[in-house]
Amino acid sequence: MNRTQRTLVVAGYGMAAHRLVEELRSLDTAGAWRIVVLAEERHPAYDRVALSSYLDGRSAADLTLAAPGFLDDPLIDLRLGTAVASVDRAGRSVVTASGEVVGYDALVLATGSRPFVPPVPGHDLPGCHVYRSLDDLDAIRGAAVPGRPGVVIGGGLLGLEAANALRLLGMEPHVVELAPRLMPVQVDAAGGGVLGRRVEEQGLRVHCGTATAAVEAGPDGRAAAVALADGTSLEAAVVVFSAGVRPRDELAAAAGLATGERGGFLVDGLCRTGDGRIWAIGECAAVExxxxxxxxxxxxMASSVARQLLDLPADPFGEADLSTRLKLLGVEVASFGDAQASSAGAVELSRLDETAGTYAKLVLAADCRxxxxxxxxxxARAYGEIRPFVGRGLPAAGHRLLAPAT
Incomplete structure (x- = not known):
């Protein structure tokens, strides 16, 4: 028995929390830490990025992140369905929703985020759903009516994933996006135009540049239609809100922990809160x-905190890599670096091939080098060749990408 063993409590068990536990157990060869993981969901950590595949034949077990036998580790105490209700910093303990008190020597907050549901009239009617967890997808699967229309509110990355989920369930999906194009964070106007046309070819009906005015009930009291600000009414047997997320930082106020201007536990570059025994990682952490x-x-963040817990050198977080490459409804999309050309003096070079349904844009510094x-x-096949050159000279692959088709 390790008589100097300390207890780490991890509040939340999503992808970042799992990586923390995985890294700490890998590095902690002396068994200095016992890890208590308090997971609000009833499932162990799973690949939330691949959530849509749950409706395309993969099971919850297929999506689980833990390797076989990992959670049998005697130094890992995983408690599913156990949400943290409060933090007692003076007593170095947390209280769960059931009233259990769990002491800690170190605490990592990994509570993630919650879907943002715009407070439009009817947003809470039966038949309205969010797209965040396996339980959400089970609810959507149960409500889906093949052959009937469904409406997804939000045309970002998750919104298109949700629309694909409805399509996989045999429904006819509409996507409503307030911005003038789909995926406005990742792509520009021209790229959004190509994306919109390509997904419409896959059966989606896209409504950009308009807001949701209300969700309207049918005779049975369930959601039956979505009214848009432009006067359009969309029939809807199912409504899915996918209009962004908000960090889950509700533990902060009572614990006296600072939050960021837009929410999230405020932490420094090493993910430390104002309390030397408490860190925050993942979507709930407002780094700087x-x-x-x-x-x-x-x-x-998880890797950095794991090293800090073992007094190993850890690099500050620095700039986040927001590069994205994905395939939505059969359409490849990639965005990397300063994709929106926000840098002073940035030069944009692009090629649009309407026939092939492709768009490529490279952003160069003012020196054009x-x-x-x-x-x-x-x-997006060129992504792997080009992305590593961000901050460097344009590679040959970039020149080929912009060359006219022959």
């Missing part, structure tokens, strides 16, 4: 005031 919603930044970022829609 900014939250990050992708998996890769959360993994970096340094690659700053880019966007690829319809064909």
């Amino acid at each position: 005031g900014r939250c990050h919603g992708l998996a890769a930044p959360g993994y970096r 340094t690659l700053l970022g880019g966007i690829l829609v319809g064909d």
Whole structure:
């Protein structure tokens, strides 16, 4: 028995929390830490990035992140369905929703985020759902009516994933996006135009540049239609809100922990809160005031904190890599670096092939030599060759990408 063993409590068990536990157990060869994981969900950590595949034949077990036998580790105490209700910093303990008190020597907050549901009339009617967890997808599966229309509110990355989920369930999906194009964070106007046309070819009906005015009930009291601000009414047997997320930082106020201007537990570059025994990682962490919603930044935070817990050198978080490459409804999309050309003096070079349904843009610095970022829609094969050159000279692959088709 290790008489100097300390207890780490991890509040939440999503992708970032799992990476923390995995890294700590890998590095902690002396068994200095016993890890108590308090997971609000009833499932162990799973690949939330691949959530849609749950409706395309994969099971919850297929998506589980833990390797076989990992959770049998005697130094890992995983408690599913156990949410943290409060933090007692003076007593170095947390209280669960059931009233259990769990002491800690170190605490890592990994509570993630919750879907944002715009407070439009009817948003809470039966038949309205969010798209965040396996339980959410089970609810959507149970409500789906093949052959009937469904409406997804939000045309970002998760919104298109949700629309694909409805399509997989045999429904006819509509996507409503307030911005003038789909995926407005990742792609520009031209790229959004190509993406919109390509997904409409797959059966989606896209409504951009308009707001949701209300969700309207049918005779049975369930959601039956979505009214848009432009006067359009969309029939809807199912409504899915996918309009962004908000960090889950509700533990902060009572615990006296600072939060960022836009929410999230405020932490420094090493993910430390104002309490030397408490860190925050993942989507709930406002690193230097900014939250990050992708998996890769959360993994970096997890690795840093694991090393700090063992008094090993750890690099500050620095700039987050927001690069994205994915395939939505059969359409490849990639965005990397300064994709929106926000840098002073940035130069944009692009090629649009309407016939092939592809769009490529590279963003260069004012000297026209340094690659700053880019966007690829319809064909992202060049992503792997070009992205490593961000901050460096444009590679030959970049010149080939922009060359006219022959």
